[in-house]
Amino acid sequence: MAEKLIIDYSSQGRKGYSLPSLDVPDINIEDNLESEYLRENLNFPEVSEVDVVRHYTALSELNYGVDSGIYPLGSCTMKYNPKRNEDIARIDHLSQIHPYQSDEDVQGSLRILHELKTDLAEISGMDEMTLQPASGAHGEFTGLLIIRKYFEDKGIEKSKVIVPDSAHGTNPASAVMAGFDIVEIDSNEHGMVDIEKLKEAVDDDVAALMLTNPNTLGIFEKDIKQIADIIHDVGGLLYYDGANLNAVMGYARPGDMDFDVLHLNLHKTFSTPHGGGGPGSGTVGVKEFLKPYLPRPLLVKNGDKYYWDYDRPKSIGKVHAFYGNYGVLIRAYSYIKTLGYKGLKKTTENAVLNANYMKIKLKEDFELPYEENSLHEFVLSGVKQKEKGANTLNIAKRLLDYGQYAPTIYFPLVVKEAMMIEPTETENVGTLNKFIDTLKTISKEIEETPELVKNAPHNTAVRKLDEAKAAREPDLKW
Amino acid sequence: MAEKLIIDYSSQGRKGYSLPSLDVPDINIEDNLESEYLRENLNFPEVSEVDVVRHYTALSELNYGVDSGIYPLGSCTMKYNPKRNEDIARIDHLSQIHPYQSDEDVQGSLRILHELKTDLAEISGMDEMTLQPASGAHGEFTGLLIIRKYFEDKGIEKSKVIVPDSAHGTNPASAVMAGFDIVEIDSNEHGMVDIEKLKEAVDDDVAALMLTNPNTLGIFEKDIKQIADIIHDVGGLLYYDGANLNAVMGYARPGDMDFDVLHLNLHKTFSTPHGGGGPGSGTVGVKEFLKPYLPRPLLVKNGDKYYWDYDRPKSIGKVHAFYGNYGVLIRAYSYIKTLGYKGLKKTTENAVLNANYMKIKLKEDFELPYEENSLHEFVLSGVKQKEKGANTLNIAKRLLDYGQYAPTIYFPLVVKEAMMIEPTETENVGTLNKFIDTLKTISKEIEETPELVKNAPHNTAVRKLDEAKAAREPDLKW
Amino acid sequence: MDYVSNTEKERKQMLKEIGVEAIEDIFNSIPEEVKLNRDLNVSEGMSELELKRHINKIADTNISLDNYTSFLGGGAYDHYVPSIIDHLISRQEFYTAYTPYQAELSQGTLQVVYEYQSMISELTGMEVANASLLDGGSATAEAILMASRISRNKKVLMSSALHPSYREVAKTYGEPKDLDFVEIGLDNSVTNLEELEDNLSDDVAAIVVQYPNFYGSIENMKKIQKLKQQYKKVLLIVVANPISLGLLTPPKEFGADIVTGEGQSLGNTINYGGPYLGYLACINDRKFIRQMPGRIAGATVDADGNRGYVLTLQTREQHIRREKATSNMCTNEALNATISTIYMATMGKKGLKEVAEQSYKKAHYLAEKIDETDKFDVLNLDNFFHEFWVSTKLPVKKVLSSLKQNNILGGIDISRFKEEEGILISVTEKRTKEELDELVKLMEVM
Amino acid sequence: MDYVSNTEKERKQMLKEIGVEAIEDIFNSIPEEVKLNRDLNVSEGMSELELKRHINKIADTNISLDNYTSFLGGGAYDHYVPSIIDHLISRQEFYTAYTPYQAELSQGTLQVVYEYQSMISELTGMEVANASLLDGGSATAEAILMASRISRNKKVLMSSALHPSYREVAKTYGEPKDLDFVEIGLDNSVTNLEELEDNLSDDVAAIVVQYPNFYGSIENMKKIQKLKQQYKKVLLIVVANPISLGLLTPPKEFGADIVTGEGQSLGNTINYGGPYLGYLACINDRKFIRQMPGRIAGATVDADGNRGYVLTLQTREQHIRREKATSNMCTNEALNATISTIYMATMGKKGLKEVAEQSYKKAHYLAEKIDETDKFDVLNLDNFFHEFWVSTKLPVKKVLSSLKQNNILGGIDISRFKEEEGILISVTEKRTKEELDELVKLMEVM
């Protein structure tokens, strides 16, 4: 099953490309360019087109995609990526446009982008959006810069951002990049923000609280209004990490929960493909009062015409060389237009239904650390299984043996031996049952033959990989 | 690894399609149509789009394609199918045209088809071509009908078609469909047509001799001119089965070997994909005197304009409802235009080089029944291995365990335990060596652990399948 | 460019191992007298960029359904093709594979064929279907040959409301077998059943009717069934558009022995007439199955007792039986059958019905409106599926070319088949009310 | 339509098992006060047919490179993209996969990243590359932050010949870290090295230059290297167009510590500016590697001792280190990196060089001709790669709009960046002599 490196297919003189022959009079580049600027050697593969096609086809076969089966990574919203959106993103008149064409050349694309941001603002309850951030973390960074700029503009000094212990790692990392200090607060026994601890942590120096709601345990922060008040009372702002929007579309809007800034992960809620790790899009929404600080340029509609407004003196500036991940935005637009408002709501309903169904079934075998009602995802703990000899990592690896992907593990950090499960709405009860049965089987295996699980995976292209060695003796290129 | 049937994913009420809602005033069909014409039930799957995508993706993973590796099926010319030809066949202005548009609407397509048939005629040395036949066998049938019609037109009665024992099964089958009786002649000890036997078999009743050259042993019938004379002398015609054209492009032309009619398999020599068994294209070429008999309509160029000529009173009629497998023809055009005359010749050279290289290497371990020079393919015999306990079928199955496809086996019939190997030019010496090594390894396995080979395959999605049971107790639908 | 993988250096080394000097030497077995001693008169090769430019330029001279509204049918229909189909069949494992000779590495193709056979059987009401034939025309011809072999008769009663080209292909195929084709004339837009009755006898191999027929009309299948039943040996071959069977009673219920036809409408691109696929299904009778042309997949078990699929009943086929084979079929239309399988699975129970119903309703909406115009009449207004026959005193060519100026391909000029006159208009679910109304508006003012 | 798979019946059954009545009940944990009690003001859903019609209609209002000849560059280049790339990345196993968290089921992605890192390292001459960043602009910013962390300095000398938007992004990123950006002015079309020298000191974190620079000119890298070497702590960041490195000496040989930039030109569709990919590579120094942003793949062995790939050196990253991470990078541009990997493999040793050389030669052919016209001068005629700076007394907007009327996108109006004036013209290997001559012909008569 192993596939060698593309460089190992190389054979001197082999060619995989074809170019028209030069049709302008040839010149000697050495006559124009000093020899020390002329590259001497490029040790790239020399392979044929067939070699390339076979090699990357073979590599693809070592991967698992959403079309391979359930992908229950909690917090990642691995839903089906509609093929028709791929077609649409490849329409020549949409994809073959250059970022420096004039606005008038690309009115069609600008219309799409404008409708998209209008829809996203409506869905999330915000007043204005920027489409520039290219990932969730990029959106967080952008949102926090907006907060920073806002306070700077108002002449208020604030240095702290509060982040719950259940937050995603990008939250504190983004806040630090945006120049803030982090205050971490513990969750309470219900897996929610501990109001008392929050009050203690809050002071005039707090610029923002970052929260996702439902939180990473899948639990809705029911005291959100109170939390908002606590922060707003000290002049701080509320930042919403939109990674979990799939849990509430059509049911609740972050804007209505008094969040001031948010980012949405279009590569989660809005079904754009993850591409093995990217590209994504982390569009940022703000309330009216923060609009001046959005990145430049802002897309504006004037009558029937759309244009990019660069004249935004209070803007934080640019976070992307162009306008963001346009190709991803097109797919998200296509998705929203397909579903419409009913489809969006139905999406959320079934995402939550699926998660709750799985939770009910799986808590028979696995510890459920928080009994609270949860929405689109839930977190189990593998502590019982660990005692019997196989931990959460082992369980995850054993799932791979059964041809199914594993949940997010060891996150959120507040749960020991965490398994964070998010089925999404595009799974049906059949695939859920199959996954549930597999987890139950593994749990039984741990009782009967723990070694089998501990040494998993057994049937994958490679067995368990030595990560320690990888870090100790970095081998990062051929 | 097993994948259930699509019907087994069915769940009442599930939907995988979307249609716009009816925008004309609704009517009650029962008011128009008697109830006995209204279908009561259609027991089709009820599945979601995700179900469909995953199911057929899973099925695809149980297949082996040219991009998976070497596909050395002798006589099948399984070369790389260029991706760019797929793009071109999907250009809207080429693919979204209806067969009953007027000729003037589709001048672009007609130009392509005309250039294609002109190129094919030049490559094969014929005077005129029809693009209508949709497969090699269809081409044979068409060609033989032309021969039949020619004799009928000339008032000559002839009932026999001579076919060598090494011929492909379609040859006699097509000849019978075209109303002829078959005379089979044995090959001589060199694997070629036995001239003496041919002479004996020939009489005035012979309408045609069907031959492929090189023949299915990969050996060029060097006496082809003499053979042609023998047939022509009794007023018979020479039919060329073009399955092996990959062996001679740019080096020799069937037309120059005095063949009167031929078909070309565009899905072999001209790289159009086989699609798991089809579609193909078996374009037929003829010498000038047979032109009147070609199927209707014939594509004609008049000045700058192209049109379909239906006014062909001597035509055999139609063999296809429309014009043939247009989508396949587009791909073949794209291929020929890409390669040009130099590329075609180089293609043949490397196809022959690869086959000869493999033959030299493999005859060390396997019996080579005919030592004659061969061209693009060669036939080994597994008799030595069979004596040691594993026959050619076992060897083929064992190859699958090594992730490589097997050669054509038990064909041609003139070789016992035949393995017919055709690597094609798109393989390089690296993939050839890998295949050679695997066959040698298997040969060793047969000496050391014959049971291992006899019970192969072991690593495939299913093990050896019970064909007898399938035929005895036909289970042909769910 | 070319697709040769070996380098010059590798070639030299290989030649050395083979024991010859130059590449030309390995062609020594070709006698000089037949060697080509010049370059082929074929153009120079092209890089991908040049190729795409070249072909796009040519393609742009076509008028295509991409920017014209089409009412063309006649056996090639512009139905909605779900996007997922092309994504799935573009997996190399499907489209670059050969015929599944090594079943163990071809379970994907084989199971698809089995599913295809299952759904074609269900759709037609029949019990056994093959893996596909070359197209609707040749499938009809093969069905007739099959019927003749089964009944051992040579006379074939073929409805004139059967697609003219299918009739022509059938005759081409039948001629060498001395089949005697009797064409049964029209009674308005359907087969003249009196004439059919008059021609029926015990030496008839088969009756061949199309359902819905070439003009879109639904034959009186009840009556045809009754006529047929009077003669034991006579087989009934029904040529059916599979989409219509989403709505219409399957031919089996009218006594069909063989159902065949063109599968294009099940998800295949219009593609100027091909590649399409012929489908063929028959009753579950050993005599029939033994005479079936083409490949058949069947379920079986492997050495471990697990379910798997193989090509089966191959003793009918050319590679086993050679001149005694039921047909010369080898390469078929497997990828198109894969397309149709995915189409049927995607549309499913409800979707296929909805496609048929919407096509029906839209076609009837349009037909009514056209019939209300001054200059046009619909000849089969009271009886058609999604295609109808319009007659007019205006010159048809002019009508169509004036529509074309309005970016409409208005239908088939029936006179192209040199039998009848008028326009054959086809409507699928893809046509919008706006498009239908636009056509009517233009026809109203002609 | 929607993508929900459960049927109404299944939903009911599931609700029952969960122990609630209605679907709304599972949302009970959302307090009423924040519940949305109306429908979202988003349009009705659409079927695929409607969707494609709707979007195609909008798309047709764009002017696209599909039917206009483009001379636009400025960081987004219209190079030839081999057809096989889209076929390969359209395999669902690549494009629908997540970040390779479970390495054993993600060896495809991981090996691709390893190959990507290997080729980026080779191309730039560096020793360690990451798995991609978000785009050229943010990668430049991350490189600057990285340099500042390594040198513990805050002052950044940034060439004004660096892409204006990259400078802007860098400032956005640098501001919270109190970086002190000094922009070094131009000397004709290259960085003013005297000014650079004057600003150099031991408290400088990094010099940032672009190679070839925004105006297409090749900086005097030898000189810059010398200047830099005088200050031990100062790092040299080179922002390079990877295509140019097919022809030009890799930055490493001029003393670059970090090489970064936009990878779009390596096989990525123009796509109105994204998704593209930022690449970043550095020298093999633990101090550097520890400060690198983004994911890194490494080779290791599995439990059986076989080679395999994992994400490694993750203690730099946010999911491990949270607020102490080197960057917040999580989702990156993996699929674009896959595209670039396949591109680099396909073009290979010779192809990348040929692309660079053809672009160079065609650009120079055009520049010479334009310079010969009356009204246009090429400011950097003696020193550029494949993009050059044209000045004219004519109003640039008018020049460009008159070219557009001839289906030519004539270049970038440099004034859009509010710094300099003129037209930036970029030429890739895709432009034909005919197209170049056509442009010249039009410019000659202006």
Ligand SMILES: Cc1ncc(COP(=O)(O)O)c(C=O)c1O
């Ligand atoms: C809760 C949460 N927040 C933020 C992010 C970061 O998003 P991205 O990966 O797009 O940067 C993620 C993604 O994993 C997440 O799950």
Ligand SMILES: Cc1ncc(COP(=O)(O)O)c(C=O)c1O
């Ligand atoms: C020698 C030979 N002749 C004829 C044929 C028949 O061609 P097709 O499969 O296209 O009908 C084949 C294909 O297998 C062949 O190899």
